[in-house]
Amino acid sequence: MERLPKRQRHQQLSKLLDENPFLTDRELTRQLKVSIQTIRLDRLELAIPELRERLKLMAERSYDSVRSLPLHEVIGDILDLQLDKSGISLFEISDEHVFSRTGIARGHHVFAQANSLAVAVINDEIALTASADIRFIRPARLGEKCIAKAYVRASGEQKGKAKIEVFTYVGEEMVFQGNFIIYRSAGESKT
Amino acid sequence: MERLPKRQRHQQLSKLLDENPFLTDRELTRQLKVSIQTIRLDRLELAIPELRERLKLMAERSYDSVRSLPLHEVIGDILDLQLDKSGISLFEISDEHVFSRTGIARGHHVFAQANSLAVAVINDEIALTASADIRFIRPARLGEKCIAKAYVRASGEQKGKAKIEVFTYVGEEMVFQGNFIIYRSAGESKT
DNA sequence: ATAGCCTTTAATACCTGGTGCCAAAAAGTT
């Protein structure tokens, strides 16, 4: 026993099931050359559920992800909001948001976070994006936490058009910058 | 027996499983007030597989749709694509895309369609949005079918930057217009 | 070496959610 095989096997097992979650324990024994009990102990230690549970989880995920499409309502979690002044939101880049080959976020998700925040920060019944001028400064990657900061430059309470600037950062680095013009109903009675 | 109950029950059974495919036969007996054998005969006649098979099928479906996911990568259905020239996509505004109170689409969904199309039309390993200048001309509403048309104005095969113009229409009316600058890997295949 | 530990394998009982098959009861038809 080289003191390693177990951890190595755990890694291999995770990898195998990651590649093909449809494997039974018995099929795993063939690949890993250990007894079925060992496989089961390994799954136990790694907190990997049995085949049927895995299938059920996948089925459930796909079942309710039919409704919760990638782009929902507000993209990102609002961390701070000062109506008609500024706002901050957090959005973590996960698998669904990236090009699978490169792990780089598709631009519209980063845009969606900024756009959602720009709309949210406007204190009005109805707020719609009229136009925007945006720049993707560097790609956002899988796993990165994007912090978007929105500043209202002209609230346009009379004119019906607000001007908002949004900067999105990953850590210290700016990944996105946008200038939004938002239509507002000017009735100014927040939800 | 009124000669009907069987067919009625079959319909009800189909409906129940359609609404919730996670029901076991035993749970179905409670809803339909017949024995478990009857449920099983019914499933047999209707060619409805057992719970575990259903879950497996759902899991498989979601699994390959994650694997071969150009459908997920692009928002909207591509109707026509001439690489490095032009492209057309269709995106129907449904519940998930609108502000519930007004039925008006959130801007980032309309943007996502245009952005996806702009990226798709570029014939390259890697294509990333660098910047965009966009205008929402009139709101898109629940149920409307948005047709986005992208035209490559400068393919930038040497310079690494392509310029693409996208117009989105609902019927005759233009709802969105955008100018995109897309980075392309230009010959080199990997980053 | 002997004890103590971890790891692996084995054996057994039990579980869920079924299938397959056969038989009998109940209901509906002629």
Place this chain on the structure above:
DNA sequence: AACTTTTTGGCACCAGGTATTAAAGGCTAT
């Protein structure tokens, strides 16, 4: 009454496990 269809019940069996107990192999420290 005789017949058909529908429903129910019972039993054996299966896959793919869990849970538990036990034993064997290997490694280390004293």
